[in-house]
Structure formats: C-alpha cells, structure tokens
Amino acid sequence: MTxxxxxxxxxRRVRALTVLTALAAFALLLAALVAWLxxxxxxxxxxxxxxxxxxxxxxxxxxxxLARAGNCAGCHTVPGGGEPFAGGRGVETPFGTVFAPNITxxxxxxxxxxxxxxxxxxxxxxxxxxxxxxxxxFPYPSFTLVSREDSDALYAYLHSLKPVSQPNVPHxxxxxxxxxxxxxxxxxxFFRPRAFMPESxxxxxxxxxxxxxxxxxxxxxxxxSRNFLGATRLNAEFAGGLMPDEAWYASSLASxxxxxxxxxxxxxxxxxxxxxxxxxxxxxxxMAEVVYSSTQHLSEHDIRSMVRFLQSIALREHPPEKxxxxxxxxxxxxxxxxxxxxxxCHGEQGQGVPSIYPALAGNRAVTLGSPNNVVQLVSRGxxxxxxxxxPRPFGMPPFRHLMSGxxxxxxxxxxxxSWGNAAAPVSALDVLRVR
Amino acid sequence: MLLRRVCLIVLxxxxxxxxxxxxxxxxxxxxxxRMQACSVCHGKEGRATxxxxxxxxxxxxxxxxxxxLQNFKxxxxxxxxxxxxxxxxxxxxxRDIARYFAELDLPYPPAQPDTLSPAQRxxxxxxxxxxxxxxxIPSCVSCHGKRMAGMQPAMPGLLTLPSDYLIGQLGAxxxxxxxxxxxxxxxEIAKRLNTEEIGAVARWLSAQTLPTGTKLxxxxxxxxxxxxxxxxx
Numbered sequence: 001m002t003x004x005x006x007x008x009x010x011x012r013r014v015r016a017l018t019v020l021t022a023l024a025a026f027a028l029l030l031a032a033l034v035a036w037l038x039x040x041x042x043x044x045x046x047x048x049x050x051x052x053x054x055x056x057x058x059x060x061x062x063x064x065x066l067a068r069a070g071n072c073a074g075c076h077t078v079p080g081g082g083e084p085f086a087g088g089r090g091v092e093t094p095f096g097t098v099f100a101p102n103i104t105x106x107x108x109x110x111x112x113x114x115x116x117x118x119x120x121x122x123x124x125x126x127x128x129x130x131x132x133x134x135x136x137x138f139p140y141p142s143f144t145l146v147s148r149e150d151s152d153a154l155y156a157y158l159h160s161l162k163p164v165s166q167p168n169v170p171h172x173x174x175x176x177x178x179x180x181x182x183x184x185x186x187x188x189x190f191f192r193p194r195a196f197m198p199e200s201x202x203x204x205x206x207x208x209x210x211x212x213x214x215x216x217x218x219x220x221x222x223x224x225s226r227n228f229l230g231a232t233r234l235n236a237e238f239a240g241g242l243m244p245d246e247a248w249y250a251s252s253l254a255s256x257x258x259x260x261x262x263x264x265x266x267x268x269x270x271x272x273x274x275x276x277x278x279x280x281x282x283x284x285x286x287m288a289e290v291v292y293s294s295t296q297h298l299s300e301h302d303i304r305s306m307v308r309f310l311q312s313i314a315l316r317e318h319p320p321e322k323x324x325x326x327x328x329x330x331x332x333x334x335x336x337x338x339x340x341x342x343x344x345c346h347g348e349q350g351q352g353v354p355s356i357y358p359a360l361a362g363n364r365a366v367t368l369g370s371p372n373n374v375v376q377l378v379s380r381g382x383x384x385x386x387x388x389x390x391p392r393p394f395g396m397p398p399f400r401h402l403m404s405g406x407x408x409x410x411x412x413x414x415x416x417x418s419w420g421n422a423a424a425p426v427s428a429l430d431v432l433r434v435r
Numbered sequence: 436m437l438l439r440r441v442c443l444i445v446l447x448x449x450x451x452x453x454x455x456x457x458x459x460x461x462x463x464x465x466x467x468x469r470m471q472a473c474s475v476c477h478g479k480e481g482r483a484t485x486x487x488x489x490x491x492x493x494x495x496x497x498x499x500x501x502x503x504l505q506n507f508k509x510x511x512x513x514x515x516x517x518x519x520x521x522x523x524x525x526x527x528x529x530r531d532i533a534r535y536f537a538e539l540d541l542p543y544p545p546a547q548p549d550t551l552s553p554a555q556r557x558x559x560x561x562x563x564x565x566x567x568x569x570x571x572i573p574s575c576v577s578c579h580g581k582r583m584a585g586m587q588p589a590m591p592g593l594l595t596l597p598s599d600y601l602i603g604q605l606g607a608x609x610x611x612x613x614x615x616x617x618x619x620x621x622x623e624i625a626k627r628l629n630t631e632e633i634g635a636v637a638r639w640l641s642a643q644t645l646p647t648g649t650k651l652x653x654x655x656x657x658x659x660x661x662x663x664x665x666x667x668x
Contacts, residue, residue: 079510079522080508080509080510080518080522081508081509081510081511288523289522289523292523344462345462345471353462356462356464356468357462380516380519381472381475381516381519381520382472382519382520383472383520383521383523383524384523385523385524386523386524386525386527386528387525391525391527391528392466392469392528392531393469393524393528394468394469394471394472395469395470395471395472395473395520396471396472397471397472397473397474397475397476398475398476398516398519398520399475401475401476401516402475
C-alpha cells in the first residue's frame, strides 16, 4: 500500500532536487561569468614602466600636465586647503558617498608601495593594488582609454610628490551598493576595459581631441545621462545629465539648445575653455572649477584638438516640449524683483553688457529643461574663474541672502519666460530641492 | 487749442521719462563694478553698518582682508556664501580685492546707545583698555590700535561691527570653526574669555564709532602681547 504512495513523493523530491541543483549550477555559472567579466583582458602585472628614480624631468613634466588634464587634484584633494592629492573629498552619489583616496606616495596611507603596473591596472581595469574592485566614481570607464605610456608618466609624477600621511576615509555607501559583489555585477553589466582606437577617417588632431575628451578629460562623467544604476549610458554619451550630487545639471554637448558647440566659431570655444568666458557664453558651477583647475592650463594645441572633437559630436535634439506659461502674479513678482536686483547689470531687456555681464535673453544656461543651474546661480551668485585670460572676473551676489525661495522661483521664472525665452516655470519647491 | 495739445503731449512725455535717480549707473570696467557681488551683504562700497550681521570691510587693512579671503578659500573660515564666491579666484585677484576695500575711506555710522548695565560696561571697558593680565588676556587696544581703528599690516578695526557678528566670530574661534594662520592668537584669547565677557565686549564695541577720516595705525614697533600668525605678515 505504501510503496505506490511513496513513489510520487520520491519523484517529487528528485524533481525538486534537480531543479535546485540546476538553479545552483546556474547561479554558480552566473557568478563565474561575472567574475570572469571582471578580470577579462587583464594580463599578468608586468614590471615595465619607470620607477620615479629613473623618471626623466620631461616625463615628470608630462605627468604633471596629464594630472591637470585629468584634474586628478579636483577629487583627490579636500576642497579649500586640503593637502593636494592626499584624498578625503567625498563624492556624493545617489548610492552614498565615495571618498577619494590618498594618491601621494606615502607608503602606508598613499600609493607609495604601488608599482607602475598596479597603477595602470587601476586606471585601465579599475582594480586596486590589493585586487579590490574600484567604484566608478573614480572615472575608470573613461580612464581605461588612457595609454600605458601616459599612465606611467602620471605614476612617475604622483610618485615625485611629497608623501602625505593621511589615512583614507571609508566610503559611506548603502547596502547592497557597499558590497564588492554588487560592484562586480555593475562592472559585468557596464564596464569594458578598452584601448583608445584612433579613427582612420579623421586626422591626428581630431583623434588627439577625442583621446583627451573621452579619456583623461572624462567629460562624459558629468555630461552624460546616467541610468538608475548610475552608469553613463553609451547611447546617451554627452547628452547631458544631473551631476551625481544632483545640485547642478551638466548640459548636453550634443544639443544646440544646451552646451553643444557645433555651431560656434572654433575660436570662441577655445577661448571659453582657456579663459572661462567667450563672446557666446561663460562657465559657471562645476565647469568653472574645470576651467580654473584644468583646461586653462592645457596647451593651445590640446584645447584646439578637444574643440575639434567636441564640434564633431553628432547632434541629438530632444523634441520640443510644450511649455506651461507661468501665472500672471508670478511673472509680475518676477518682473518687480528683476527690475530691482538684476536689471542694472543684465539690462532691462536681458541684453547684458558685452564681455562683462552675460545676456539672459537667448541664454542657453537660463532655458535648460532642468531648473537647477538658474536656481543655483540666483541663490549663490559667484565669480567666473580667474584665469590668465580673464584675471579679474566680474561677479554676481548670492541673492538667497535677500530673497525668499518663492522670490527666487519668481525671478527665475521671469527670466525663463521673457524676451523670447521659453522654458518651464520654476517653483518654490524646485528652489528648496536644489538648495 | 494747439498749445493745449502740445502741453498735453509734453506732459505725457514727461510722465514717461523716469527720474534720473532711478536710472541704473552705467556698467563700467572698474573694480567697483566687479565688487557689486559683495554689496548685497556688505553694503554699498563695503560699508555695512552695525545693524544686522555682516561686517564692514571698507577701510580694513589690506593684509587682514587678504588673509580672510585666503582663509575663506581654504575653508579655515566657514561661511557658505564666502567659501563659494572666492573658490576660483587667483591669489593676485584676491590681493587686488583686499587692496580695493582697504583703500575705501568712508564715513562710519553714528554711535549707538548700548544696552549694557553699568557693571557690564565696566567689565567691557576693562577688557578693551586694560585686559585681564592674571588670565593672560591682553587688551583689545594693544593689538587693534588705541582707537581700535585697526593697525597695519593686518589687524582689523573693531568698532561699528554688528554685535551679533562679533559674538559669532569669538564663538567660532572658541569652537574651532574659525581659524587663522598659526599661531592663532585670537583663538587663544577667545578661549580665555567667558560668554558673559564676550557678550559685553561685543555690545560695547558695536555701539562706538569713529570720526570720519580716522586712519589705521602704523605697524607697532612693540612685540605683540602674544605670538600671532596673521599679525606679523
């Protein structure tokens, strides 16, 4: 009696076991695949490359120049007086805060014990000396394109710096983003180590520009939109996006309505990157930092090369959205505030003053889809960066000391919907969110 | 009839003409125009009054102003607005800015009645003119000048600053929120003062004024009462 009853139970058990085994095998296979995808392309750590003692002065100078081009100190220094390259700056991301490490040659807290090959592996493969996977807040999805020669020069330069003993700050990431497993999955999905391949249909200068923009310059780290896992989308490269801390919007380099420079005279773009100002616009926010710390120091030839490439980025325009008109009362308040606080510099008709105050009529930074930048500028004011080409810039007061959130919203809305400008109104909630 | 019409037209036109005072000043390529960014808080031409919170910067020694701009740039002094404004300005430009405000010679606001009790006033004046030698607290005048108008090269004037600002700064020195070049003499002194003394001396200083044209004192030939990283530049 029992045997025929037991048979289906056994069969069920066997089936369950088979399914479980298959699932386990599949999981194992997936894990192996993820693991393989994470080390693919890595050769043994070859002891090639110069040690700092062997590095020639021209190599050190080249490394220092490359550190400027990549603005390494920008993240690897605590803003406002931190020891240069000693790390500690927190990069806010939607997943938590990633703290840049110490990259001075201190043996205990810095990269003093690293070999050139280990440094290259970090740049090209995104793995640390101890084999840990690095978070892509360190923009190795861009730096992977940097040549071994340039990586070695950077290494030699960093190793010539004064060692600073400053322990690294542990990252503050939420679970599961804090785990190496999650990072491995992310990398399997979104990261491929690759070498820079010059395009044979283009000349050397254009290729040099592409190498700088896509590699060390890591322009796409800010100027691209990111997916929900924080990866820059390949098909949205340079299409603009909110900065990782969501304070500023990095405008699209692929749109004539945002920061695209395809239609500009080359000299204006060169001037913008060299000095921070141009006949057609100026830099503000995080881009002011880029010009101040990085691009103003680059050679004329390299800037020209970058501009050649930037001007060749294919345009990808968004279809125009229907713009809601602001309420009459808001425009009235905005106009009153504009007349009182803004018109004396930016002009009654938003026409600006040539080479001193930017025009607001037709200003692309004013009419971006995201209200972030205009709210930041009105709230916090600021100076253009002082550069060799614009040593004593003009400035704008921080109006949040004078205006309520509602007033900042009204004046921002007013400039976005006057003199032919047509962009969505800014609400007091937007102002609160951006501040 | 014609005359009336002409008069009417003239009147209408006149009504449309704005009074001259309302016309914005023309934008010029000057330092004053560049420094418009400062005026919202520090007042026109940097002469904030003793009301409110923001300090007067006009006429302070260039050395002091330059040190503060550098301190804001390096976040040794924390004020979100100031840290943001100076972050991408070169040392040369900061020097120009300091010199510009230092050279402004503008009248001081009138004296204000203070709200101190007689006992508080005595305590404040003792700190200002004599200090408290047993607690190693030097007098204000020993560094900031006999009239507290400031001293070259880098000691700021103290009068007509808002009392909230003075209390805020002395408090920030006590807690390490405000730092100056080491050895940080004011941090030492602020830590030796108690909160009642800070309140009294801040309110006393805030209520005083100086005659128009008061100049900074020249640098002292005497050593300062305690080592001072900012004072000896």
